[in-house]
Amino acid sequence: KSFVFCGLxxxxxxxxxxxxxxxxxxxxxxxxxxxxxxxxxxxxHSNSGxxxxxxxxxxxxxxxxxxxxxxxxxxxxxxxxxxxxxxxEGLIPFSAAPLGARLPLALPPxxxxxxxxxxxSSELFTLTYxxxxxxxxxxxxxxxxxxxxxxxxxxxxxVRLIEDFLARSNVGRCHDFRETADVIAKxxxxxxxxxxxxxxxxxxxxxxxSLILENNPLVDFVELPDNHSSLIYSNLLCGVLRGALEMVQxxxxxKFVQDTLKGDGVTEIRMRFIKRIEDNLPAGEE
Amino acid sequence: xxxxxxxxxLMTVHNLYLFDRDxxxxxxxxxxxxxxxxxxxxxxxxxxxxxxxxxxxxxSKMSPVDMKDGFLAFQTSRYKLHYYETPxxxxxxxxxxxxxxxxxxxxxxxxxxxxxxxxxxNPLCPLGQTVQSELFRSRLDAYIRSLPFFSARAG
Numbered sequence: 001k002s003f004v005f006c007g008l009x010x011x012x013x014x015x016x017x018x019x020x021x022x023x024x025x026x027x028x029x030x031x032x033x034x035x036x037x038x039x040x041x042x043x044x045h046s047n048s049g050x051x052x053x054x055x056x057x058x059x060x061x062x063x064x065x066x067x068x069x070x071x072x073x074x075x076x077x078x079x080x081x082x083x084x085x086x087x088x089e090g091l092i093p094f095s096a097a098p099l100g101a102r103l104p105l106a107l108p109p110x111x112x113x114x115x116x117x118x119x120x121s122s123e124l125f126t127l128t129y130x131x132x133x134x135x136x137x138x139x140x141x142x143x144x145x146x147x148x149x150x151x152x153x154x155x156x157x158x159v160r161l162i163e164d165f166l167a168r169s170n171v172g173r174c175h176d177f178r179e180t181a182d183v184i185a186k187x188x189x190x191x192x193x194x195x196x197x198x199x200x201x202x203x204x205x206x207x208x209x210s211l212i213l214e215n216n217p218l219v220d221f222v223e224l225p226d227n228h229s230s231l232i233y234s235n236l237l238c239g240v241l242r243g244a245l246e247m248v249q250x251x252x253x254x255k256f257v258q259d260t261l262k263g264d265g266v267t268e269i270r271m272r273f274i275k276r277i278e279d280n281l282p283a284g285e286e
Numbered sequence: 287x288x289x290x291x292x293x294x295x296l297m298t299v300h301n302l303y304l305f306d307r308d309x310x311x312x313x314x315x316x317x318x319x320x321x322x323x324x325x326x327x328x329x330x331x332x333x334x335x336x337x338x339x340x341x342x343x344x345x346s347k348m349s350p351v352d353m354k355d356g357f358l359a360f361q362t363s364r365y366k367l368h369y370y371e372t373p374x375x376x377x378x379x380x381x382x383x384x385x386x387x388x389x390x391x392x393x394x395x396x397x398x399x400x401x402x403x404x405x406x407x408n409p410l411c412p413l414g415q416t417v418q419s420e421l422f423r424s425r426l427d428a429y430i431r432s433l434p435f436f437s438a439r440a441g
Contacts, residue, residue, distance in 0.1 A: 159413070163406040166372050167398030173373045247307070247374045279307075279339075279375070 122194065126220045133233060143231040150232070154239020155246075162244035165191065173248070177273050178202075180250065181209050184241070184271075193217050197269075207273040216260065216267045224261045233261055241271065249277045297383040297435045300365060302426075304401065306414060307375025309335045312401075313417050315427065317436070338369065338377060358388070372397060386435045400426050 136146045165171075169187050174180040185197050195217065201210040218234045232238075238254040245252045251274040258268035301316035311331035323330045338357075345357045359368045361384060368386075370378040370393035378393040404422040405411045411419055430436055 160406045162374055163372070163376070163402045166374060167402040170394075171373075249373075 122217055123220075126217060129218050129236070130222060133231075137228065137231070143228055147230075147232045147235050150235035151239040151242070154236040154241075155243035156239075157236070158240040158243025158245075159247050161192070161240060162247045165244070177206060177209075177250075180245070181211075181271070185211055188244075201270075209271055210257070211269040211271065213267040213269070219261055219267075222261060229262075232256055232259070234259070234267070237269065241269075246277065249279070251275050251277055297385045297437060299430050299433065299436050300381040300383075302381075302396075302430065303331065303334055303377075303379040304396075304417075305331075305335050305338075305377040305379070308414065309339075310414060311335070311416065312376075312405075313422070313426070315423070315430075317430065334379065335377075338379065342371075355390075358390070368393060370394060370397065376401065382435065389435075392433060396426065396429070400429065 133146070133150070136149050137143075140146050140149060165188055169191065171183055171187060174183060181199050185199050189211075190196050195213060195215065197211040197213045199209055200212055202208070216234060218237070222233060224231065224233065234256065238256065241254045242252060253272040253274055255270055256267070257270045258264035258266055260267050298318050300319050301314065303311060304313040306312050309332070311334075314327070314331065323333075325333070341360075342357050346353055356371070357369055359366055361367070364384070365381050366384055366386060368380045368382065368389055370390060376397060378396050380389070380393060380396075382389070400422060401417075404419060404425060405417050406413070408419065411417065417423075431438065
């Protein structure tokens with residue numbers, strides 16, 4: 001992917017709080033009124049002129065552009081940059097920052113270098129996962145134990161992954177299981193594995209559904225040998241989903257019902273809602 | 287030429303609490319706090335958390351309209367308490383001066399850019415207990431000090 005450089009001139013920034021103390025300082029208010037010192041620009045259309053810069057959440061180079069565009073940041077221009085576009089300084093690529101969000105004016109500078117291309121890091125990921133499963137098979141003699149370990153590891157990943165997911169995607173609380181299913185398939189899977197499974201087979205009560213994965217990046221070069229026929233190779237995913245949802249108050253049961261490694265046409269993950277986990281009062285409170 | 291009393295416009299951040307979903311105080315820092323609570327720190331954290339828990343359920347129960355974000359802030363004649371909560375139950379609480387407007391983005395950045403990046407993503411940092419990471423503490427301090435409404439001279 002090539003660098004995209006926005007050639008638009010920079011806006012002049014005059015901090016309002018120093019010279020106009022009666023005005024509320026800090027971030028622009030939600031009514032979108034232009035602050036004193038900010039130059040008004042015409043609405044930017046995606047089919048005219050250079051595209052708007054990607055809205056990197058932490059890149060100082062782009063921060064001023066983003067907060068400048070603010071209200072004029074259109075859905076379409078943002079959509080153009082949802083793939084791996086990098087900012088000119090080779091800093092963090094576009095992450096799913098919410099449209100129209102006001103970024104804080106003071107942000108620590110980016111220090112992480114960009115990882116290699118998308119393809120290279122996904123191969124490394126697949127190979128790493130394969131090495132992990134192989135090692136587990138050596139450590140535990142039977143497949144059931146390996147499955148349990150994968151689930152446990154996935155759970156530990158999931159409880160942390162959910163925080164990263166919420167931090168990056170800015171998705172709010174889901175109101176029901178259907179919304180949860182949509183967020184998992186369309187946002188979460190896309191963000192972490194680069195695939196978008198489809199949601200099917202809803203149960204009549206609306207508490208069970210299936211995720212159909214056309215291709216599973218974890219199993220890119222994998223064939224299951226005959227002596228591991230009951231191994232659920234991608235069981236880590238089940239643990240991740242279970243752990244992540246438990247942190248947002250949902251107890252779910254996740255399992256594979258079809259697996260391309262076992263000869264099925266697609267990979268199907270069945271998710272079942274068990275119950276809502278209530279907020280705990282801290283110990284000692286009545 | 288009118289003479290502005292600059293100290294009247296210097297705003298500041300008093301202190302900051304970070305709680306997790308079980309009420310454990312993950313982090314506390316203060317910058318300008320002129321008056322202490324008069325109780326041990328552990329009790330102060332429990333009091334703060336208990337109050338927030340009660341306010342949250344009160345606000346959602348008594349809301350006359352459909353709730354969107356829930357409890358955001360309260361203010362007294364001297365300070366304002368800002369609140370931000372994630373769906374995972376992580377709560378960021380910041381006490382500032384009255385002049386500070388909505389700072390949801392700032393609190394969100396404390397969560398996403400600091401807590402998630404430096405604590406959650408660090409496998410050596412255990413969750414569910416006070417954050418020991420010195421890096422987190424110093425980055426948080428630097429971030430707060432760089433905020434436009436933080437004035438080192440006030441208070």
